[in-house]
Amino acid sequence: MKKRGIGIGCAWYGTGYGNGFPDVSSAFVEIHDDGSATVLTGAVDVGQGSNSIYAQIAAEELGLESQDICVYSADTDVTPDSGTTAATRQTYNTGNAVLKAVRQAKSRLLDYAAREFSCPTIEGIELKAGYIGIKGDPSRRMPLADMVFKARLHGQRLISAESSTARSTPVDLETGQGAPYWPYAFGSQMAEVEVDTETGMVSVLKVVAVHDVGKAINPTQVEAQIAGGVAQGLGYALLEELELQEGRIKNPALSSYLIPTALDVPNIEAFFVEEAEETGPFGAKGLGEPAMLPTVAAVINAIDDAVGVRITSLPATPEKILHALAVKKEELAKK
Amino acid sequence: MIEIKFVLNNKPCALNVEANERLLDVLRNRLGLMGTKEGCGEGECGACTVIIDGKTVNSCLVLAPQVDGCQITTIEGVGNRQSPHPVQKAFVQVGAVQCGFCTPGMVLSAKNLLDKNPQPNDKEIGVAMSGNLCRCTGYDKILRAVKLAAEEGKG
Amino acid sequence: MNTTVVGSRVLREDAWGKVFGQTKFPADVNLPDQIYGVVVRSPYPHARVREISITQAMEMPGVVAVLSAKDVPHNSHGVLFRDQPVLADYIRMVGDPVAVVGAETLEIARAAAKLVQVDYELMPAVFDPEEAMLPEVLPLHPELCPTNILYHMPIRRGAMDKGWALADVVIEQDYRTQHIDHAFLQPEALLAYVDERGHMVVQTATQYAHYDRGEIAHALGLRFSQVQVKTLAVGGAFGGREDISLQIIAALMALKTLRPVKMENTREESFYSHSKRHPMRMHYKTGASKDGKLVAMEAKIIGDAGAYASWSINVLRKSAVHATGPYEIPNVSIDSYAVFTNNPFSGAMRGFGAAQTVLAYESQMDLLAKELKISPLEIRLRNHFRVGSTTATGQVLTSSVPLDQCLAKIAPYLQKGEDT
Numbered sequence: 037m038k039k040r041g042i043g044i045g046c047a048w049y050g051t052g053y054g055n056g057f058p059d060v061s062s063a064f065v066e067i068h069d070d071g072s073a074t075v076l077t078g079a080v081d082v083g084q085g086s087n088s089i090y091a092q093i094a095a096e097e098l099g100l101e102s103q104d105i106c107v108y109s110a111d112t113d114v115t116p117d118s119g120t121t122a123a124t125r126q127t128y129n130t131g132n133a134v135l136k137a138v139r140q141a142k143s144r145l146l147d148y149a150a151r152e153f154s155c156p157t158i159e160g161i162e163l164k165a166g167y168i169g170i171k172g173d174p175s176r177r178m179p180l181a182d183m184v185f186k187a188r189l190h191g192q193r194l195i196s197a198e199s200s201t202a203r204s205t206p207v208d209l210e211t212g213q214g215a216p217y218w219p220y221a222f223g224s225q226m227a228e229v230e231v232d233t234e235t236g237m238v239s240v241l242k243v244v245a246v247h248d249v250g251k252a253i254n255p256t257q258v259e260a261q262i263a264g265g266v267a268q269g270l271g272y273a274l275l276e277e278l279e280l281q282e283g284r285i286k287n288p289a290l291s292s293y294l295i296p297t298a299l300d301v302p303n304i305e306a307f308f309v310e311e312a313e314e315t316g317p318f319g320a321k322g323l324g325e326p327a328m329l330p331t332v333a334a335v336i337n338a339i340d341d342a343v344g345v346r347i348t349s350l351p352a353t354p355e356k357i358l359h360a361l362a363v364k365k366e367e368l369a370k371k
Numbered sequence: 372m373i374e375i376k377f378v379l380n381n382k383p384c385a386l387n388v389e390a391n392e393r394l395l396d397v398l399r400n401r402l403g404l405m406g407t408k409e410g411c412g413e414g415e416c417g418a419c420t421v422i423i424d425g426k427t428v429n430s431c432l433v434l435a436p437q438v439d440g441c442q443i444t445t446i447e448g449v450g451n452r453q454s455p456h457p458v459q460k461a462f463v464q465v466g467a468v469q470c471g472f473c474t475p476g477m478v479l480s481a482k483n484l485l486d487k488n489p490q491p492n493d494k495e496i497g498v499a500m501s502g503n504l505c506r507c508t509g510y511d512k513i514l515r516a517v518k519l520a521a522e523e524g525k526g
Numbered sequence: 527m528n529t530t531v532v533g534s535r536v537l538r539e540d541a542w543g544k545v546f547g548q549t550k551f552p553a554d555v556n557l558p559d560q561i562y563g564v565v566v567r568s569p570y571p572h573a574r575v576r577e578i579s580i581t582q583a584m585e586m587p588g589v590v591a592v593l594s595a596k597d598v599p600h601n602s603h604g605v606l607f608r609d610q611p612v613l614a615d616y617i618r619m620v621g622d623p624v625a626v627v628g629a630e631t632l633e634i635a636r637a638a639a640k641l642v643q644v645d646y647e648l649m650p651a652v653f654d655p656e657e658a659m660l661p662e663v664l665p666l667h668p669e670l671c672p673t674n675i676l677y678h679m680p681i682r683r684g685a686m687d688k689g690w691a692l693a694d695v696v697i698e699q700d701y702r703t704q705h706i707d708h709a710f711l712q713p714e715a716l717l718a719y720v721d722e723r724g725h726m727v728v729q730t731a732t733q734y735a736h737y738d739r740g741e742i743a744h745a746l747g748l749r750f751s752q753v754q755v756k757t758l759a760v761g762g763a764f765g766g767r768e769d770i771s772l773q774i775i776a777a778l779m780a781l782k783t784l785r786p787v788k789m790e791n792t793r794e795e796s797f798y799s800h801s802k803r804h805p806m807r808m809h810y811k812t813g814a815s816k817d818g819k820l821v822a823m824e825a826k827i828i829g830d831a832g833a834y835a836s837w838s839i840n841v842l843r844k845s846a847v848h849a850t851g852p853y854e855i856p857n858v859s860i861d862s863y864a865v866f867t868n869n870p871f872s873g874a875m876r877g878f879g880a881a882q883t884v885l886a887y888e889s890q891m892d893l894l895a896k897e898l899k900i901s902p903l904e905i906r907l908r909n910h911f912r913v914g915s916t917t918a919t920g921q922v923l924t925s926s927v928p929l930d931q932c933l934a935k936i937a938p939y940l941q942k943g944e945d946t
Contacts (some may be wrong), residue, residue, distance in 0.1 A: 038946045040944065040945055041942060042941070044890070044902050045884060045888050046585065046851065046910065047848075047888075048880075048911065049843070049880050053840070054844070055840070059918070078735060080734060080735060080760060082470065082731075082760040082762065082767070083760055083762055083763070084507070085469065087540065088540070088752075092536055093532060096530065096531040096532040100531075108759035110732075110735045111754070112736055112755045114665065115735075117736040119734065120733050121733045122734075122768055122878075136509045158870055169725070204928070207679075207919055210682075210683065211683075212679055212682065212683075212860070214921065215921040216843070216920055216922075217847070217921075219926060220927070222931065223938070224582050224932040224933050226936050226939050226940055230943075230946075241737075241943070244934040244939040246374075246924070248722040248929070248932060250926060251532070253532050253920075254486055254536055255533070255535075255724070256534060256536075257538075259511075259512070260466050260469060260508055262509075263509030264506075264508050264509040265509070265512065267508075268876060272703075272706060272803075276706045277704040277706065278705035278706060280653070280705060280870070282653065283619055283870070284620045285620070285621075285797050285798065286797065287796060289411065289415070289793055290415035291413055293707060297502075298501045298513070299501045300945070304511045306511070309928045309935065311926050311927075311928040311931065312926065313925065313926040314925055314926070318529060318532045318533075321926070325878060328881065330884065330888075331811060332881070333884050333887075336824070336885060337888065337889065346889065346890065346893065348699060348700060348701045348885075349701065349703070378691060404547075405550070406546070406547020406548070408761075410713065410761075412793060427624040446547030446549055447546075450545075450546065452546070455545070458545075459545040462541065462545050463537055463545055464870075466537075468538065468540075468541035468545060470710070470712070470759070470760060471540065471759060471837065472762065473547055474544045475545075504711060505711065526715075
């Protein structure tokens with residue numbers, strides 16, 4: 037018989053290195069004569085798409101499009117140290133560093149522009165859609181490129197270097213009390229499974245995942261990151277296990293160490309919740325790790341809902357499920 | 372050494388190869404076609420997918436002499452910036468690309484599916500893509516991209 | 527805040543190069559005159575290297591150099607402690623690198639690696655973390671800690687006796703998680719060479735180029751200013767590219783031979799050359815009052831750190847801090863341990879210690895709900911963190927805690943289809 041079950045998982049995750057370890061990111065920025073700009077940062081884009089996030093952050097701040105920004109990263113001869121691409125910290129932390137650096141380079145331009153526009157404060161100047169001009173007076177503006185070019189002719193150089201440090205303090209060694217991480221990210225997921233009571237096989241039919249991202253800088257990347265996390269969570273819950281014998285790996289191959297394929301992954305509905313994190317770039321916080329956390333729980337709880345057995349050791353293999361079903365049957369018989 | 376002739380990305384190609392040389396190594400090391408990736412070397416991951424005579428094949432499992440007389444398509448033979456293949460366009464638009472290591476193989480599997488079956492259903496897409504492993508995307512956007520490419524093909 | 531580019535579905539610039547197969551991963555770059563490096567790894571989990579004989583390997587035509595521990599200027603690296611050898615003369619896990627062969631072709635390098643003769647003095651090994659914790663077991667890193675307990679983090683909040691007195695239902699259960707691998711699609715690869723400036727250049731895929739630069743410089747006795755780590759496209763990482771894998775070994779070979787050195791792991795080598803997710807044993811006891819409020823929780827978490835420290839301290843700290851789940855519990859006692867064994871070393875992997883505890887705390891929630899005869903959703907709604915909540919470490923969550931919104935979005939989906 038194939039029995040259906042649903043389960044929920046909730047999780048939280050303190051992002052950043054934590055525990056008072058200096059969690060610093062840096063960025064260099066240069067605004068060019070034609071109004072385009074380059075961002076240099078040490079943050080490695082490991083495939084999750086951080087470079088394109090930085091382009092969006094810089095473009096937003098300069099009133100440009102993403103393709104007007106060149107992001108070059110992770111070359112130690114060229115880029116400043118931005119810490120490791122881990123701990124769900126690059127959108128938040130390096131994002132903050134990029135934003136600070138862009139603002140710093142921009143502030144010189146604003147100073148210059150304020151004088152050009154006879155505006156006594158830079159607060160009156162805005163960068164929008166490739167133009168720089170007076171807030172509230174669309175007739176007084178010029179292409180950003182023209183202003184940059186002028187500023188540079190007058191010896192201004194629109195370059196900057198900035199760092200951003202995440203908040204974190206060490207916890208007490210005896211009691212563990214303290215504020216080790218900031219910010220925290222949250223998420224919850226549901227899974228619907230079908231358990232074959234004859235074979236113990238679990239098919240995951242659906243996963244709905246909702247994650248708190250502060251602000252989705254790029255919704256497409258958010259959804260992709262969530263789906264990737266869910267798939268890894270499914271592998272962790274149902275498939276993957278390194279078999280060790282006296283410290284030797286018995287399955288060091290993708291034919292014996294099984295990760296999910298396109299057929300193992302169900303329809304994933306990925307949603308996000310935006311409640312701005314005030315310390316993040318445009319309110320954003322990280323998502324990378326949280327995306328995979330609730331999946332395991334949702335699946336294990338769904339298995340229990342389907343067939344009434346509690347799997348307490350991962351992965352929930354067919355053997356474990358059949359064994360648990362047999363034990364349950366025996367117990368029922370005794371009663 | 373064995374002389375083999377084949378058509379590679381629509382161009383004739385002749386080479387002398389060792390009997391035990393893998394097609395993957397010929398493509399990468401001799402012909403400099405680095406778009407074909409090696410992820411496992413045992414035909415499990417699909418990163419080295421190429422199309423031989425209309426079939427997707429793991430080039431790590433093919434010996435070079437076997438392709439004598441064959442038509443081979445690698446990722447370098449599918450689209451470019453001026454005219455991307457609909458599958459390539461869809462992958463970019465949908466956001467099906469993360470680290471990108473599996474991407475060339477994925478694109479070739481999807482292209483070959485649509486060449487054979489321009490309007491596949493979800494199951495057929497899943498089966499066609501199941502020989503290509505991806506660790507980043509959870510496949511969700513990849514499957515959506517294949518669907519989108521199929522829809523674009525309708526018009 | 528009104529934004530136009532932020533929040534929009536901008537297409538990734540890098541995606542185009544990837545769909546055309548143009549993007550260069552480290553395996554895709556080569557230099558004229560390069561040699562190929564292959565690592566000789568220990569088949570034993572705990573041993574001393576008595577002697578390495580390279581004569582046979584060196585006699586093979588095409589072999590350029592065979593290097594071992596004695597050739598490494600400063601033979602250590604590590605993210606928290608430099609407790610991991612570049613090339614080992616004391617083995618703590620199967621797969622520890624013992625020697626590296628450099629040869630004109632990859633085939634020659636692989637063949638010659640088999641000819642490197644290593645004489646091992648085998649030592650007793652320990653694979654069970656609870657056994658490894660016993661004081662009589664030989665410590666694997668006496669310079670770091672006198673026993674194999676690398677780290678213990680206690681969390682104490684409230685008063686347990688008071689908490690248990692308030693509990694109408696209590697669930698006590700053991701949970702276990704397994705060793706898993708990152709299985710990123712692109713195995714480790716790199717190209718290392720001394721360039722025209724006399725600088726060491728390492729082109730690789732890493733999570734942290736600046737860290738790699740520091741470790742390469744340290745091990746080889748170079749200045750940071752003389753080492754360039756250039757990150758090419760990274761074929762997935764998930765924590766598995768945090769620690770050094772081949773970077774120093776390749777740079778060492780390049781420095782000794784003054785030839786560009788190409789190295790590329792097979793999938794099997796890859797399994798042995800990066801960290802694993804910590805397997806954990808978790809004992810949980812959780813109590814709730816009959817109105818469905820959590821009142822007390824005790825947890826003991828033992829993480830298998832394997833052979834080297836890597837990030838284990840931080841990982842088990844994260845396990846402890848997150849052990850309650852996103853729920854308010856006024857009385858909490860948690861003990862989290864990282865323990866050395868002769869298993870493959872554990873380190874960073876997506877979720878970083880907070881992934882394992884989810885199994886335990888969320889199972890406990892469902893088991894409690896069942897006892898209390900309320901729904902899994904309901905028990906979560908009654909206990910989840912909100913703005914102003916205090917965590918087990920006493921931290922007040924001051925803003926952006928939208929778990930209520932997440933659950934509200936999930937709720938309509940909590941329906942299942944029919945059995946068949």
